[in-house]
Amino acid sequence: MKKILNKPESYTDDMLKGIYAAHSEVKYAADDLRCYCTAKKVPGKVAIITGGGTGHLPLFLGYVGEGLLDGCGVGSVFQSPSAEQIYEISKEVEAGAGILYLYGNYTGDIMNFDMAAEMCDMDDIQTMSLVGADDVNSGAPEVRRGVAGIFYMYKAAGAKAAMMGSLEEVYNAAKKAGDNARTVGFALTPCIIPEIGKPNFTLEENEMAMGMGIHGEPGIWNGPIKTAAEIAEESLNTLLGDMPVAEGEEVSVLINGLGATSVEEQYILCGNVLDILHSKGIKTSHVYVGEYATSMEMAGASITICKLDDELKSYLDYPVKTPFIRMN
Amino acid sequence: MKKILNKPESYTDDMLKGIYAAHSEVKYAADDLRCYCTAKKVPGKVAIITGGGTGHLPLFLGYVGEGLLDGCGVGSVFQSPSAEQIYEISKEVEAGAGILYLYGNYTGDIMNFDMAAEMCDMDDIQTMSLVGADDVNSGAPEVRRGVAGIFYMYKAAGAKAAMMGSLEEVYNAAKKAGDNARTVGFALTPCIIPEIGKPNFTLEENEMAMGMGIHGEPGIWNGPIKTAAEIAEESLNTLLGDMPVAEGEEVSVLINGLGATSVEEQYILCGNVLDILHSKGIKTSHVYVGEYATSMEMAGASITICKLDDELKSYLDYPVKTPFIRMN
Numbered sequence: 106m107k108k109i110l111n112k113p114e115s116y117t118d119d120m121l122k123g124i125y126a127a128h129s130e131v132k133y134a135a136d137d138l139r140c141y142c143t144a145k146k147v148p149g150k151v152a153i154i155t156g157g158g159t160g161h162l163p164l165f166l167g168y169v170g171e172g173l174l175d176g177c178g179v180g181s182v183f184q185s186p187s188a189e190q191i192y193e194i195s196k197e198v199e200a201g202a203g204i205l206y207l208y209g210n211y212t213g214d215i216m217n218f219d220m221a222a223e224m225c226d227m228d229d230i231q232t233m234s235l236v237g238a239d240d241v242n243s244g245a246p247e248v249r250r251g252v253a254g255i256f257y258m259y260k261a262a263g264a265k266a267a268m269m270g271s272l273e274e275v276y277n278a279a280k281k282a283g284d285n286a287r288t289v290g291f292a293l294t295p296c297i298i299p300e301i302g303k304p305n306f307t308l309e310e311n312e313m314a315m316g317m318g319i320h321g322e323p324g325i326w327n328g329p330i331k332t333a334a335e336i337a338e339e340s341l342n343t344l345l346g347d348m349p350v351a352e353g354e355e356v357s358v359l360i361n362g363l364g365a366t367s368v369e370e371q372y373i374l375c376g377n378v379l380d381i382l383h384s385k386g387i388k389t390s391h392v393y394v395g396e397y398a399t400s401m402e403m404a405g406a407s408i409t410i411c412k413l414d415d416e417l418k419s420y421l422d423y424p425v426k427t428p429f430i431r432m433n
Numbered sequence: 434m435k436k437i438l439n440k441p442e443s444y445t446d447d448m449l450k451g452i453y454a455a456h457s458e459v460k461y462a463a464d465d466l467r468c469y470c471t472a473k474k475v476p477g478k479v480a481i482i483t484g485g486g487t488g489h490l491p492l493f494l495g496y497v498g499e500g501l502l503d504g505c506g507v508g509s510v511f512q513s514p515s516a517e518q519i520y521e522i523s524k525e526v527e528a529g530a531g532i533l534y535l536y537g538n539y540t541g542d543i544m545n546f547d548m549a550a551e552m553c554d555m556d557d558i559q560t561m562s563l564v565g566a567d568d569v570n571s572g573a574p575e576v577r578r579g580v581a582g583i584f585y586m587y588k589a590a591g592a593k594a595a596m597m598g599s600l601e602e603v604y605n606a607a608k609k610a611g612d613n614a615r616t617v618g619f620a621l622t623p624c625i626i627p628e629i630g631k632p633n634f635t636l637e638e639n640e641m642a643m644g645m646g647i648h649g650e651p652g653i654w655n656g657p658i659k660t661a662a663e664i665a666e667e668s669l670n671t672l673l674g675d676m677p678v679a680e681g682e683e684v685s686v687l688i689n690g691l692g693a694t695s696v697e698e699q700y701i702l703c704g705n706v707l708d709i710l711h712s713k714g715i716k717t718s719h720v721y722v723g724e725y726a727t728s729m730e731m732a733g734a735s736i737t738i739c740k741l742d743d744e745l746k747s748y749l750d751y752p753v754k755t756p757f758i759r760m761n
Contacts, residue, residue, distance in 0.1 A: 107638075107658065108698055109661050111701065119661070119700075123702070126708070162697055333437050367490065367727065369490055371437075372452050392454075402732065404435055
């Protein structure tokens with residue numbers, strides 16, 4: 106296992122110590138490193154809390170900051186944060202306007218966020234919950250996993266909250282972004298969970314896995330690596346088959362590197378994706394390329410499209426400032 | 434070779450097509466994709482041009498934009514851009530106040546930038562040249578390679594130019610940043626040049642290479658992977674041995690991922706680096722963690738420190754907006 110670390114069992118906490126040491130804009134609540142919060146509370150603003158396992162930076166905690174989220178429950182590598190952590194973060198970041206829980210559609214996360222919501226309810230803290238479920242190849246819409254497309258939900262909710270929208274308005278902004286976002290991902294190599302020390306799956310030399318999840322969940326086919334243009338074409342067929350986009354409509358495109366894939370390759374893929382969209386008469390704006398939801402040192406990428414209107418564009422244009430992500 | 438691409442020989446140009454398609458803030462001059470320029474020319478501002486081989490994103494072209502650089506000559510993977518390209522970019526971005534050529538200390542680059550300077554001289558375009566040479570383990574000061582520490586030179590020069598400093602002032606700002614910056618890097622795995630198709634060196638399972646360059650230039654030792662804390666300690670001994678920093682003085686820290694190394698690991702290393710600096714009574718601010726100078730899918734990282742004073746801090750605080758890097 107070729108990783109820069111001290112002890113596998115301290116991977117998550119050592120990472121957190123580094124983040125807190127580097128960035129004074131964030132802090133932790135309840136004397137627990139894993140209760141990650143913004144240091145800047147805005148009275149009267151809807152708070153937004155996310156959470157999930159370690160190993161996906163900047164997902165999840167990297168989205169905590171101005172114009173985005175207020176707190177993040179940090180689990181161990183690929184593990185859910187606990188209900189108690191979410192509850193402690195809730196008490197810390199709640200600012201009088203309620204809390205939106207916004208996270209990926211995974212069973213453990215749902216269970217713990219729901220339990221935290223019940224604990225908040227007993228304290229008269231109002232919560233609403235919404236999950237990201239954008240990974241088209243992971244199943245029927247109601248069971249889909251949340252992957253990089255949650256970026257659009259964070260961005261919409263964060264902007265609406267910063268504009269001092271109500272809890273329901275923030276929820277609706279995130280839901281609208283989620284309803285319009287679809288993702289397809291694929292892996293070229295596995296990654297290694299530090300405490301396990303060996304890859305969670307294997308791929309042959311020259312083999313890729315289409316549709317693989319960010320924890321190594323099996324995809325829809327394994328086979329020889331396709332060219333960037335072929336991957337772009339198959340992925341867009343899947344995306345547009347699931348969510349039709351008419352000629353003349355506009356989409357945002359997010360090309361997300363899973364970890365080991367170079368930014369150079371991400372842009373090669375981006376060029377092919379944009380070419381195909383333009384050839385169909387679909388307009389593009391707000392093109393994002395880089396690491397938004399990773400799987401440590403997995404090689405591969407995902408392609409997300411989000412259908413835009415003026416409302417969603419205004420959310421994307423809203424400034425953002427976190428230790429990991431700046432947009433202005 | 435597990436890469437997302439079309440043909441190895443079109444890797445650089447396909448990447449560039451993707452970048453231009455995604456980002457309208459940049460364009461190319463002389464009908465040559467590899468003559469990369471900002472689309473926004475500021476009359477009377479000193480222009481800054483860099484250049485180098487493909488495979489190091491965001492180095493080099495990612496630093497072209499507001500508050501940073503004006504143009505970048507793009508070479509093939511790990512190859513220098515041509516003198517003609519630098520000259521064409523010079524004619525495009527020159528805005529009446531002269532041009533600073535600011536790039537890494539590599540023989541091919543020096544030859545071609547010098548030739549471009551002569552061509553500019555015949556056109557009465559004034560140029561000055563400065564190279565980054567921050568890689569302590571690559572040799573004596575006068576022969577050192579430029580690696581991630583050039584970030585500080587770009588940042589200082591870019592800020593001074595945006596403040597409408599003269600060519601000499603911009604040169605001096607970059608020189609001061611370079612004089613105060615030192616880098617140590619190490620690799621855990623090699624990368625593959627697309628047109629070659631196999632790794633440029635090999636490392637055993639569990640072996641690392643201390644001091645390796647970003648093109649796979651040999652380092653000072655190969656041996657078993659050390660812990661993050663051990664790597665931080667050895668690296669800081671090297672850095673502070675070369676450039677003493679007294680108790681009470683302040684440094685900026687840049688932890689740079691070489692490509693495949695996860696951001697989680699970069700923060701683990703960051704935590705150890707900051708701990709050691711603080712234990713020596715050295716203050717830290719302006720901590721940067723992420724990919725600033727990569728080697729495609731190489732695993733590994735580099736550690737740069739830059740000794741700060743109020744002048745250098747004002748350059749670091751100056752806002753930056755490029756398609757790859759935003760700071761505000």
